[in-house]
Amino acid sequence: MSTDLKLGLNLGYWQRNADDATEVVQAAERLGYDSVWTAEAYGSDAFTPLAWYGARTSRIKLGTxxxxxxxxxxxxxxxxxxxxxxxxxxxxxxxxxxxGPQVVEGWYGMPFPGPLARTREYVEIMRKVWRREEPVTSDGAHYPLPYPGGANLGKPLKLITHPLREEIPLYLGAEGPRNVALAGEIADGWLPLFALPEKTEQMYGPSLAGARPGFDIAAMVMVMITDDIKGALNGVKMMLTLYIGGMGAKSRNFHADIIGRMGYAEAAQEIQSLYLAGRRDEAFNAIPDELADGISLVGPAGRIRERLEPWRKSPVTSLLVMGPRDETSLRTVRDLVLG
Incomplete structure (x- = not known):
């Protein structure tokens, strides 16, 4: 349980030249937000916008x-x-x-099987690089170093530049229980895309039992301060329609799976079936209002203040808010979460 929540701003994907959030990030820094985060899928990368904002700020933490x-x-x-x-x-x-497999194999042309083993090797190699204790080698199945074969001239190397920090904080984006358990074992934090605060302990308590002290559960949550609750929930439902219905194959959609584990398995199956059949309006209408409301913070400030209580009682330690893009909204959110 965490009564004191850290507050971050999640900007999501950068999409076009007009999407320069410098002023928003600078406002978040002035208002005491702990962090700002960027994302990538198969459009913009996460590092370049973060470097852009990092060059224009001095204190706020920068997350991918x-x-x-x-x-x-x-x-x-x-x-x-x-x-x-x-x-x-x-x-x-x-x-x-x-x-997921659609992006990994369809966009990057890489094999998807073994995601947990690949992630473990990946993290181990990065930490070896930063520590500079010796030339980096790895005998893992996914990222062997030096590469076995090719010109047969591979040489173990050590990072030329000394890192500022040899332990850069690492977070894992994870949805399945085994992947969440891996985050607790090898990472400094976990980035859940969807979280239902009342069920977080029930769903992930066993997976997080071995997490190291100070482990940060930084949950992404859509926030809309408005008197139009129905309109705000429709915005959340539009996002859920895409993720449950179309962000994954019919036989393997991790987002639909997590909604099922939240207690909405029948709804998730119906939403996905309707979406893949091209009946997207019906898929939208099949999303329960209570699900959209449960994973978000929408409505007038007083309602959001009440809805924050389940988050404070949950294992979540950071809220990465998505939605606010002006200083007034950022200040209101800051006062509600940190005040």
Missing amino acids: SVVQISARTPAATAMTAMTLDHLTGGRLLLGVGAS
């Missing part, structure tokens, strides 16, 4: 939510993270995740 491990080798991610951490004075929070 998340960097996809199939997009870069472990050494490449370790180098980029080290560089950004140096340039921003040790403010990086590196969130990584395995993504």
Whole structure:
């Protein structure tokens, strides 16, 4: 249980030149937000916008939510993270995740099987890179170093630049219980995309039983301050329609699975079936209002204050809010969460 929540701002994907959130990030820093986060899927990358905002701020922590491990080798991610951490004075929070088979195999052209083993190897290699204790080698099945074969001239190497920090905080984006358990074992934090605060302990308590002290559960939550509760919930439902219905294959959709574990298995199956059949309006209407309301914070400030209580009583330690993009809204959220 955490009564004192840290507050972060999740910007999601950068999408176009007009989507420069510098003023928003600077406002969040002035208002005392702990962190700002960027994301990637198969459009913009996560590191470049974060570097842009890092160059225009001085205190706020900078997180990736998340960097996809199939997009870069472990050494490449370790180098980029080290560089950004140096340039921003040790403010990086590196969130990584395995993504799903459609993106991994369809976009990156990499095999998806073994995501937990791949993630474990990936994290081990990055930490070896940052520690610079010896030339980096790995005998893992997924990222062997040096590469066995090819020109047969591979040589173990050590990072040329000394990192500012040899232990950059690592977060895992995870949804399944085994992947969450892996986060508790090897990472400094966990980035749940969907969280139902009343059920977080029930769903993940056993998985997180071995988490290290100070483990940060940084949950992403849509926040809309408005008197139009129905309209706000419709915004949440639009997002859920896409993730449950279309962000994954019919036979393997991790987002639909997590909604099922929240107690909405029949609804998730119906939403996915309708969406894949092209009946997207019906899929939208099949999303229960109580589900959309449970994973978000919407409505007037007083209602949001009441809805924050389950989050304070849950294992969640950080709220990464999605939605507020002006200083007035950021201040209201800050006062509600931290006040």
